[in-house]
Amino acid sequence: xxxxxxxxxxxxxxxxxxxxxxxxxxxxxxxxxxxxxxxxxxxxxxxxxxxxxxxxxxxxxxxxxxxxxxxxxxxxxxxxxxxxxxxxxxxxxxxxxxxxxxxxxxxxxxxxxxxxxxxxxxxxxxxxxxxxxxxxxxxxxxxxxxxxxxxxxxxxxxxxxxxxxxxxxxxxxxxx
Amino acid sequence: xxxxxxxxxxxxxxxxxxxxxxxxxxxxxxxxxxxxxxxxxxxxxxxxxxxxxxxxxxxxxxxxxxxxxxxxxxxxxxxxxxxxxxxxxxxxxxxxxxxxxxxxxxxxxxxxxxxxxxxxxxxxxxxxxxxxxxxxxxxxxxxxxxxxxxxxxxxxxxxxxxxxxxxxxxxxxxxxxxxxxxxxxxxxxxxxxxxxxxxxxxxxxxxxxxxxxxxxxxxxxxxxxxxxxxxxxxxxxxxxxxxxxxxxxxxxxxxxxxxxxxxxxxxxxxxxxxxxxxxxxxxxxxxxxxxxxxxxxxxxxxxxxxxxxxxxxxxxxxxxxxxxxxxxxxxxxxxxxxxxxxxxxxxxxxxxxxxxxxxxxxxx
Numbered sequence: 394x395x396x397x398x399x400x401x402x403x404x405x406x407x408x409x410x411x412x413x414x415x416x417x418x419x420x421x422x423x424x425x426x427x428x429x430x431x432x433x434x435x436x437x438x439x440x441x442x443x444x445x446x447x448x449x450x451x452x453x454x455x456x457x458x459x460x461x462x463x464x465x466x467x468x469x470x471x472x473x474x475x476x477x478x479x480x481x482x483x484x485x486x487x488x489x490x491x492x493x494x495x496x497x498x499x500x501x502x503x504x505x506x507x508x509x510x511x512x513x514x515x516x517x518x519x520x521x522x523x524x525x526x527x528x529x530x531x532x533x534x535x536x537x538x539x540x541x542x543x544x545x546x547x548x549x550x551x552x553x554x555x556x557x558x559x560x561x562x563x564x565x566x567x568x569x
Numbered sequence: 570x571x572x573x574x575x576x577x578x579x580x581x582x583x584x585x586x587x588x589x590x591x592x593x594x595x596x597x598x599x600x601x602x603x604x605x606x607x608x609x610x611x612x613x614x615x616x617x618x619x620x621x622x623x624x625x626x627x628x629x630x631x632x633x634x635x636x637x638x639x640x641x642x643x644x645x646x647x648x649x650x651x652x653x654x655x656x657x658x659x660x661x662x663x664x665x666x667x668x669x670x671x672x673x674x675x676x677x678x679x680x681x682x683x684x685x686x687x688x689x690x691x692x693x694x695x696x697x698x699x700x701x702x703x704x705x706x707x708x709x710x711x712x713x714x715x716x717x718x719x720x721x722x723x724x725x726x727x728x729x730x731x732x733x734x735x736x737x738x739x740x741x742x743x744x745x746x747x748x749x750x751x752x753x754x755x756x757x758x759x760x761x762x763x764x765x766x767x768x769x770x771x772x773x774x775x776x777x778x779x780x781x782x783x784x785x786x787x788x789x790x791x792x793x794x795x796x797x798x799x800x801x802x803x804x805x806x807x808x809x810x811x812x813x814x815x816x817x818x819x820x821x822x823x824x825x826x827x828x829x830x831x832x833x834x835x836x837x838x839x840x841x842x843x844x845x846x847x848x849x850x851x852x853x854x855x856x857x858x859x860x861x862x863x864x865x866x867x868x869x870x871x872x873x874x875x876x877x878x879x880x881x882x883x884x885x886x887x888x889x890x891x892x893x894x895x896x897x898x899x900x901x902x903x904x905x906x907x908x909x910x911x912x913x914x915x916x917x918x919x920x921x922x923x924x925x926x927x928x929x930x931x932x933x
Contacts, residue, residue, distance in 0.1 A: 469612045481692075484612040485727035485735045488742070495739060499732070502740055504774075505801020508733025510744035511714070513726045528803065 396422035466490040572681035589880030591703015595871040602713040605745035606695040607727040613737035622674040636719035647675040656893030749795035756825035789860035841869030853909040859890040878923035
């Protein structure tokens, strides 16, 4: 058997790789294995994004696809078509520029499109409270699912309190 | 641990994640938390100009001075490291393959205690990493979370209310969190139950990779299990789910080990001691073979077979036997065949020293 990478030397090393939720056997020569062991990675994940996108645009007509490909980020100039190729966005602004294309992609990748984690301090008090309310809503739902109604009632009161606060102090105050 | 002041000092100290300490250290080698962040006003690394990246390096290192955890760390610029040195950092899990390419203004800041590090201008401007020995997700998270809080006031991170932290690749957007454990599962592999376990791990939205991360091969029955998604769940939720699943895997592996020992004790001991014997007396050995043999010995240590070496020795060999470590220690490039010889010598010496230190007797 010849090496699956260089196709020249006999395959003497056999190993298992996990990709796309499948384990697969790979047979390579010693030299390629040595290199692959340390260097295989970095560049490959962009193809995963490309694959995901390819699956999603199947339904689009060619003209749709061309039109979308020409959408450009006003700040860094990245074309959507070039994001499709590389799987990498150009700057923070790209998220807004390509929001209509990205939303289904984010949903496909993460199963969700809404951030529920920590946030930078500069978001200010108002933003912190919004996030806290969001988190409590999640907690409330979990408590209800567990039929822990005592806990749910407590969480609901806390949400009411924060929402009342939000109503009286609507302007977020930036922290230093 | 005192702060490393040079590459040389870093090279000659053992990475904390290799110490063989912490909860479940016999099965979980290390726990890692990584947070991806970008500066709002600079294009992502691959689209930024050289001087913009220089600016990122400067502002991030200056912000690090405001962080108790990162202050006085060792900054290594990739452009100032030799290719072998950069590869040493990859082998230590301090930098990624991507950062290992030294062409652009990139660097790594290694904190005093070496558990925290900050990659600068990798795929994202900042990749903050906490790497701890054993199974300690909560500790690793608190290290990374605190350092992130300390950097935050001095840096304006790219963030949107809806999508969270914005990253170069949309697979990291949201929390920018990758939490992972490096776990040793020899019994599940031997009993051919690993496929089923990995399948269910993937079904609950976690990801499985080999020793060196994305797309790397599975060697030595070592698996890296990590969260897959970063949007729609809080950091704590993601970490708790990894914690829960890892506990289940630990239990499953423990039960598999018990069964294996009950049904085939002699065969297992034979395998362990043959592996030890090969390592102890080999004259030419490939890195992969070291990793695979160490896996068998690690199983023996976990099963409390008397006379084997310490976990720490096995963990250290995992890294010291890699090509770049060998060549850096040797002081120059070596061909693969030469490396095999130098590697065999290193392994023999390390095990002999461990035997000497512990009074172990390989005749068991």
